[in-house]
Amino acid sequence: MTEYLFDGKKLKKRSGQKQGEVDGNKVKSWNGEVVGEIADSQIRDVQGKKVAEFDGKDIKDETGKKIATIEGVRKIVEGQKSVELVALWFFFVWK
Numbered sequence: 001m002t003e004y005l006f007d008g009k010k011l012k013k014r015s016g017q018k019q020g021e022v023d024g025n026k027v028k029s030w031n032g033e034v035v036g037e038i039a040d041s042q043i044r045d046v047q048g049k050k051v052a053e054f055d056g057k058d059i060k061d062e063t064g065k066k067i068a069t070i071e072g073v074r075k076i077v078e079g080q081k082s083v084e085l086v087a088l089w090f091f092f093v094w095k
Helices: 070-076 083-094
Strands: 004-006 010-013 018-023 026-029 034-039 042-045 050-054 058-061 066-069
Touching: 004 083, 010 083, 018 083, 026 083, 034 083, 042 083, 050 083, 058 070, 058 083, 066 070, 066 083, 070 083
Parallel strands: none
Antiparallel strands: 004 010, 010 018, 018 026, 026 034, 034 042, 042 050, 050 058, 058 066
16 A cells, blocks of 8 residues: 555645645645746756656656656555656655
8 A cells, every 4th residue: 555645736645644736837845835846857946956857667866867666656656657746756755
């Protein structure tokens, strides 16, 4: 059983506690604070610096080093395979 649920927009713990959400291309924390953004396949921090990239299979850090696979992420977060799921995982689960 996964620890988190992603409904296409919001990331919640299985208990129902909201962790974060995607609002357009912005990634926001549970209290609405912007923590990053999604630019195509890139995930950027609040300053606009690339922190990760998702190629549809692997998640790589800013240097191009593989940090996870989508299969590994989906063992922790239940939800549709997408860059939004990866961005929320990156900011609220992995980091």
